[in-house]
Structures are given as C-alpha cells and as structure tokens.
Amino acid sequence: xxxxxxxxxxxxxxxxxxxxxxxxxxxxxxxxxxxxxxxxxxxxxxxxxxxxxxxxxxxxxxxxxxxxxxxxxxxxxxxxxxxxxxxxxxxxxxxxxxxxxxxxxxxxxxxxxxxxxxxxxxxxxxxxxxxxxxxxxxxxxxxxxxxxxxxxxxxxxxxxxxxxxxxxxxxxxxxxxxxxxxxxxxxxxxxxxxxxxxxxxxxxxxxxxxxxxxxxxxxxxxxxxxxxxxxxxxxxxxxxxxxxxxxxxxxxxxxxxxxxxxxxxxxxxxxxxxxxxxxxxxxxxxxxxxxxxxxxxxxxxxxxxxxxxxxxxxxxxxxxxxxxxxxxxxxxxxxxxxxxxxxxxxxxxxxxx
Numbered sequence: 001x002x003x004x005x006x007x008x009x010x011x012x013x014x015x016x017x018x019x020x021x022x023x024x025x026x027x028x029x030x031x032x033x034x035x036x037x038x039x040x041x042x043x044x045x046x047x048x049x050x051x052x053x054x055x056x057x058x059x060x061x062x063x064x065x066x067x068x069x070x071x072x073x074x075x076x077x078x079x080x081x082x083x084x085x086x087x088x089x090x091x092x093x094x095x096x097x098x099x100x101x102x103x104x105x106x107x108x109x110x111x112x113x114x115x116x117x118x119x120x121x122x123x124x125x126x127x128x129x130x131x132x133x134x135x136x137x138x139x140x141x142x143x144x145x146x147x148x149x150x151x152x153x154x155x156x157x158x159x160x161x162x163x164x165x166x167x168x169x170x171x172x173x174x175x176x177x178x179x180x181x182x183x184x185x186x187x188x189x190x191x192x193x194x195x196x197x198x199x200x201x202x203x204x205x206x207x208x209x210x211x212x213x214x215x216x217x218x219x220x221x222x223x224x225x226x227x228x229x230x231x232x233x234x235x236x237x238x239x240x241x242x243x244x245x246x247x248x249x250x251x252x253x254x255x256x257x258x259x260x261x262x263x264x265x266x267x268x269x270x271x272x273x274x275x276x277x278x279x280x281x282x283x284x285x286x287x288x289x290x291x292x293x294x295x296x297x298x299x300x301x302x303x304x305x306x307x308x309x310x311x312x313x314x315x316x317x318x319x320x321x322x323x324x325x326x327x328x329x330x331x332x333x334x335x336x337x338x339x340x341x342x343x344x345x346x347x348x349x350x351x352x353x
Contacts, residue, residue, distance in 0.1 A: 086202030184259025188234025225268030259311030
C-alpha cells in the first residue's frame, strides 16, 4: 500500500507500547514496508528497532500529540484503552475518559484530514449475555444490552460503544474512512502485569492465574469460574489486522469481530489447563487448588459480567479469507513460558529454574 506520494504509507499506532500495540508494531516492521510511528507513555514491551520506526513517548492527552500524529501519518490505529476489569468499577471516571473522551478529538481530526482510522474497540460492547443466549455475537444483529448504571463494571463497555457510534456517525455523515475492530479475549506473551512486582491491583485472568501459580497460591475463580470465553492468540489476531490494513477497499466502513470461537472454554477449564501445563513444564511440588470467590470479594462492589462471550467471525472470514489457527492448548505453553521467564526470578523459591 502506498501513500499519495507513491512512497510507503505512514502508520501511527497509538498505544504502540502496550500488549496489542507492541505486537502490531513488530509485525508492521517485519512484514510490511510502512513507515511506523508508535505513540505511548512506556515502551518496555516493544522489542523491535528499525530505521522505519519512530517512537514518541507521550500520552494522547498531552497537548498536540493527536494533532501531530494525524498530520504526520496516513493511517491511525488506535489501540489505547483502560481495559482492566478491576478498574471499571474502581476508577470509572478514568475508564470513561480514556475510552471515550480522550479519543473524540482523534475521530474528529481523522475525519477533517481524510485519514483512515482503524479503531480497536472491544467485544464487551455486546454487553450482558447469559448462557441461555446460545448465538455467537454478530456485528450486525446481536443486541447490546448493558447492566444497570449502579453496576459500574459496564462503564468500559458503554464508553467503547459510544465511541463506536461516534465513529460510525462520522463515517456515514462526514466522510470518515474507518474500520472498527472488536477483539475477543486476545492472549499472548507480554500481556499484563503481576501485582506486587510490576503493577498493583487486579490484572486480567491469565495474569491472576499466573501469579497464583508462581506464588503457589489457590487459583481464584470468580463465582466458580462458570463464565465462558473464547481466547485468540495474539499472532492470529495481529495477522487479521495486517490483512485489514492491506485491504482498505473491503474493510473501510466495516465493523469486524476478531476472535477464535473454537477456543471456547469456561474460566475454570482455563485454570485447569494452565495448572496442567505449568506442572508439566516446571514440576513444582506444590499441589494447586481452585478456589471459588464472589465477584464482590474479587473486584469490589459494582461488578457485573457477561456469562458467555463467543464471536461470530463469518464476516471477516468472508471479507479476507482469514481464519485463526492456534488452539488454546498450543498457545498456553508459550504464554506460561513468557510469564515464567519475566517473573520467576522475582519470586522466592524459583532459583535455579
């Protein structure tokens, strides 16, 4: 893909130092000819350097950052978010601002300057679904039902959904070239943090389970771990994004689920799989157990959840002939090895491993 000058197009990845953003930046450098700008506040997770890569250490809230990024690049890929469930009901104002307020200027400026905006939204916009809702979540037909206002867990989904509606409106009524991506439970190396080592609070489920495995603690299952999720490996997810970037004619003006419905498991089944892989690889003497806790005990008051979250990926599969290929059993050893490599030396009892 080339810009108007005939030279390789310029892409800016907002949030290029985060989990999803860093993997995308690396793939763009390795597999394309784009000039890439990565914007973020930290870049510890970004493991690539290139003459084609420019790193801008800044927050999108900083004056002039969005303006500079839009003016200097042809494609803007927005991966920034506060997407930790523990924050939704503990820091709801920050969550709403990060996922809506601070991104409104980006939408407006991309429309004004005729830039292609590729926005990472979330599968959480589909809202609260029960196990009785057997249909996979579909971009065109599934309802979006959020919990009541006092259940602040839905601040994230609501903010993300409102931004989607703003992007759609600018596309339909103001000529914005856009693609909205809805990731479904992406996992892989460099994901999240371990509380007490490089972060505080409650990370997402894989990091919570890895903390328990490394510290020989019970794996805590919120409300018994019966909720279902479909996990997709980060490399499969990022390959889908590269396919989108390479096919603007097919993908502009579209909303696309990216997930792997074949990796549909309960959270308790995920815990059991992780215990098995961890014990097989590291042979700890400790016998792990699973422990049920209430949502309020784990997340605090105001938490709520969707019982099932399975993607319908027929649309992206038809548009781009893309299919995810990595099974959960294939990806878990790599993810667990990454956590062990990053954190075992900081936890007592793992010397010499």
